[in-house]
Amino acid sequence: xxxxxxxxxxxxxxxxxxxxxxxxxxxxxxxxxxxxxxxxxxxxxxxxxxxxxxxxxxxxxxxxxxxxxxxxxxxxxxxxxxxxxxxxxxxxxxxxxxxxxxxxxxxxxxxxxxxxxxxxxxxxxxxxxxxxxxxxxxxxxxxxxxxxxxxxxxxxxxxxxxxxxxxxxxxxxxxxxxxxxxxxxxxxxxxxxxxxxxxxxxxxxxxxxxxxxxxxxxxxxxxxxxxxxxxxxxxxxxxxxxxxxxxxxxxxxxxxxxxxxxxxxxxxxxxxxxxxxxxxxxxxxxxxxxxxxxx
Amino acid sequence: xxxxxxxxxxxxxxxxxxxxxxxxxxxxxxxxxxxxxxxxxxxxxxxxxxxxxxxxxxxxxxxxxxxxxxxxxxxxxxxxxxxxxxxxxxxxxxxxxxxxxxxxxxxxxxxxxxxxxxxxxxxxxxxxxxxxxxxxxxxxxxxxxxxxxxxxxxxxxxxxxxxxxxxxxxxxxxxxxxxxxxxxxxxxxxxxxxxxxxxxxxxxxxxxxxxxxxxxxxxxxxxxxxxxxxxxxxxxxxxxxxxxxxxxxxxxxxxxxxxxxxxxxxxxxxxxxxxxxxxxxxxxxxxxxxxxxxx
Numbered sequence: 001x002x003x004x005x006x007x008x009x010x011x012x013x014x015x016x017x018x019x020x021x022x023x024x025x026x027x028x029x030x031x032x033x034x035x036x037x038x039x040x041x042x043x044x045x046x047x048x049x050x051x052x053x054x055x056x057x058x059x060x061x062x063x064x065x066x067x068x069x070x071x072x073x074x075x076x077x078x079x080x081x082x083x084x085x086x087x088x089x090x091x092x093x094x095x096x097x098x099x100x101x102x103x104x105x106x107x108x109x110x111x112x113x114x115x116x117x118x119x120x121x122x123x124x125x126x127x128x129x130x131x132x133x134x135x136x137x138x139x140x141x142x143x144x145x146x147x148x149x150x151x152x153x154x155x156x157x158x159x160x161x162x163x164x165x166x167x168x169x170x171x172x173x174x175x176x177x178x179x180x181x182x183x184x185x186x187x188x189x190x191x192x193x194x195x196x197x198x199x200x201x202x203x204x205x206x207x208x209x210x211x212x213x214x215x216x217x218x219x220x221x222x223x224x225x226x227x228x229x230x231x232x233x234x235x236x237x238x239x240x241x242x243x244x245x246x247x248x249x250x251x252x253x254x255x256x257x258x259x260x261x262x263x264x265x266x267x268x269x270x271x272x273x274x275x276x277x278x279x280x281x282x283x284x285x286x287x288x289x290x291x292x293x294x295x
Numbered sequence: 296x297x298x299x300x301x302x303x304x305x306x307x308x309x310x311x312x313x314x315x316x317x318x319x320x321x322x323x324x325x326x327x328x329x330x331x332x333x334x335x336x337x338x339x340x341x342x343x344x345x346x347x348x349x350x351x352x353x354x355x356x357x358x359x360x361x362x363x364x365x366x367x368x369x370x371x372x373x374x375x376x377x378x379x380x381x382x383x384x385x386x387x388x389x390x391x392x393x394x395x396x397x398x399x400x401x402x403x404x405x406x407x408x409x410x411x412x413x414x415x416x417x418x419x420x421x422x423x424x425x426x427x428x429x430x431x432x433x434x435x436x437x438x439x440x441x442x443x444x445x446x447x448x449x450x451x452x453x454x455x456x457x458x459x460x461x462x463x464x465x466x467x468x469x470x471x472x473x474x475x476x477x478x479x480x481x482x483x484x485x486x487x488x489x490x491x492x493x494x495x496x497x498x499x500x501x502x503x504x505x506x507x508x509x510x511x512x513x514x515x516x517x518x519x520x521x522x523x524x525x526x527x528x529x530x531x532x533x534x535x536x537x538x539x540x541x542x543x544x545x546x547x548x549x550x551x552x553x554x555x556x557x558x559x560x561x562x563x564x565x566x567x568x569x570x571x572x573x574x575x576x577x578x579x580x581x582x583x584x585x586x587x588x589x590x
Contacts, residue, residue: 009398009399010398010399011396012427014424015394016394020318030352030358035348051348053330053333053349056330057325066325098312101309102307103304104305120311132305
């Protein structure tokens, strides 16, 4: 037994280790039964009821509202219009339990709600879950989400997966939904793994025609990111040059002509290509060469 | 990674082990800064502010109020007039932390508040603290408190300490504050440890005179609980019978006379005492006899 610092009176501190868990469990039961709820979070047509104090204790967004002298302090409703109701409910449940179940179906709306409401740990959990679930079906959306929420490590992971698996990704519908900037970022990478550069030209044409009205103007920029000198001369002459889109833009025609001239040079003169032509092999292709040499 | 029961979709549960502790800590900070407090507990002239939901999660008294349709649900003040403000504040702090510091100075008011507010564990902690601190200075109040709050085990402990140490307790001022029923309960015990039965007579006289107006009437009942045949004949004749209090009550005089007759009998005739006289030795005295015999 400890003695008080300034007297001989006995003092003892008792601590209930499971007390916080028990209080939170009881707060959850109060919420589940609608007892003492004093705030409605309005998301679309849905109202999510809770206790202001608990929200302020679990979310820095609410803490900041309620610590200020905002009129929200006394408001019985707070509009969270931009979020998804299911995502907000899942995050509020986490605040009342410390437990969250993530699926591919909810992780995006949870991440959005958790980021907006600024709830500790949840962004890390979403990042962990997305990182564990990068696949052909998810990699493009994970890459976009990682970029949106500044998750740098996840962004690197998703991008590496996309680059490594681009031969398969190129055949999927998802790739046609990519924004222009993101597609261009991929096409410019040395690490982009494809069997043949020709496949990238076909992707650029298909991607542009998927929404031709809005995308036509970006065709020249995308074409310029391709490495035409890595294609077969016959393909460039017979397939590329007959593509109507390409013929709409003089700069595209001129680039293709320049590549044809280059490809027709004798091998010895290919070391110094014209400035506008990227002749650097993609790393995926290089790897194949090394394997062949080593065999 | 677990798979969802009805699909192949990946599911993962994340759990923050220190989440409840962190939420409770934040709730405490909200209370410390007066943020979102929505109830004042009124104790005497003091107002103790808190959050209704937290009180309902930590105290079954508040849970019961707020789970009902009492008008208290919407009241911004609750009167707790019968309690001590310091005791209530300490209990409310425990609800917000799970930690309580007990001293001999606060344990009684904390116990009263914890019992009224029905807060889990606190009564056990008070019992444990009181049990660890039974001493000459505390034993009588611990015994009373244990009785008041139905702490049977503590009551047995305190009573045993009192009986074992009655030779010293008899000299303390505290003993004169005992209620009549409690003093009588002690005097009737075989286990009451005193050097001489005569000391108990002196205690009864002193106790009665401490508040003679209110206590005079109980003198005969207390005297009847004494074991006069265990006293010295000379003491009974010279000291007891000259006590004015005793002479006020014919039944006391008659009891004393009977004891004197008994004490004057030859040793051989002492085996069958009159029905009104308790001649059974106290266990403390018996123990001494055994020690002497064994020596």
